[in-house]
Amino acid sequence: MSIRIIPLDQLEKSDKTTVEMLPLLFFPRLKNFYSRRAARLRDLAAKNPLGDYLRFAAVIAGAQEIVLYDHPLHMDLRDRLVQSAHEGKPPLDIHTLPRDMHWHRLLHSLIAELKPEMSGQALAVLENLEKASATELEALASALFAQDFAHVSSDKSPFIWAALSIYWAQMAALIPGKARAEYGEQHQFCPVCASIPVAGVVHMGNHDGSRYLHCNLCESEWYVAGNRCTCCDQTRDLHFWSLDSEQSAVKAESCGDCGTYLKILTQEKDPAVEPVADDLASLVLDARMEQEGFARSSLNPFLFPDES
Template identity: 60%
Template sequence: MSSIRIVPQGEVAKTAGVIPPLLFANLKSLYSRRAERLCQLAQQHPLGDYLNFAATVVEAQQNAQHDLPLSIDLTEVLKASTAAGHSPLSVKYFPRSKHWQTLLSAIIAELEPTAPGHVLPVLEALSKAGSQELEDLATALLCGEIGKVGSDKAPFLWAALSVYWAQMATQIPGKAKAEYGEERHNCPVCDSPPVASVVHIGTETGLRYLHCSLCESEWHMVRVKCSNCEQTGKLDYWSLDTEQAAIKAESCGDCGSYLKILYQDKDRFVEPVADDLASLVLDAKMEGENFARSGLNPFLFPSGE
């Protein structure tokens, strides 16, 4: 069981600590901020074209979530998941509605008029796919079976699924409670892997949160502890610039993994998805040191087998 649980509001009043264990996304600004950051990072970047294209996908996500709002009562879902001991919106157990397919259609329709030539056939194939075929692709993608989906289709499917899960996450009727326990690597809301971790400024100054690759929630993880295996003895921090770099890779010699860590006090504009994507040179360095990535970027799916 995760060491952060979401429970009905009445159960958490006496146990809530001073550190918020879970932060839900602000969908009014999340996508616009991410798109702006991607465009900023694209300037004079070797992958500038792809960063700009990712920004157009994020803008389509913003418009889809605005034009196609979701209202859902998750009270019974929360009660059932609490009783079963799993995340309330777990990708393994939560029964998807067709709303995500409606979001996908809207995202594709916005992207098609300006999509690059090599992308257009992918969008057309997705737009012509039947409902059950899309469900099968979504199930495979959420299970990490990229080979059954294709790295070309995955970003667009994930874009729609992510908006769907983010819309639901912001409507969960419970509160988060921190407990002793392991398994804090995956999101306590949907059980998906993080993109990266962020050391905050502002209300949560100095606190580290992992940012979910699917539902966009953030959950607290103490610093100087591997976000993958929770060991502390063999951590190292890598950067491309100096010790004051805003983006570093935290590697663990115990499990052989790494995850990016972003410091808002070094650059208050850092954004998990955008800055992780724009720092692929650091990923190459970590792979050269024989560390495996433990996170997932929604614009960077492996080709699969």
């Protein structure tokens, strides 16, 4: 199954019934969104060996909250939605959507918020980004979206992605459409923007274990049926791993077919879990999965590879 976003006036009656029965897609609800993430990061930092980095990420998330409300986005996406539905592509496809200069304003506002909070290497990185030309910034964004990490240093990536994420989340929150399930593949990519997940979430009250994958860019969540790999769709040789106990709220689901794993967070076991924060705070589990020979199928916006 794959998910397409359809303009409201193009939904057939049967589509509307399906949407009401099973929410296939949740667009981001941005009120206090980043402040909740920042609070979770700070809470997790208190008893985590990576506490300093979690607090660093919390500072960025807190700045995102301020920048989000200082720079609202006004955009009519109806024509874009109609075009993308006709083409069968995500409406905010990172590979084809022309980027507005709005994200540059978000980045510079983010830098202004963060500079008083940073020192040393982090401050030097911000000052370097502050001087970058529009062309240079666009090249960095394109490299990140192409996962060409050799052309973007890992110390710049979180700041650039933080601004891009605000921009894409603002657009996603404005989409005037609903989701429709169709037969197809590539459900491991976000149906809103074609980016990849940071983690999966089993929502409160979802007793059948169905997961929603949380996008690492636009912050939308899309449904993926349970008991199958979220990357290759196979249903055999799936295993869950945890470091604490069977009751752990954070587990890794591995697939022996494609050799990948994805963190799955269960709200009933901890209602406070937050995809980005809890994924970042459980890097010990990532180390264990790598020892077992599995590779991540996801990407955390505060944990970009350094391939330079």
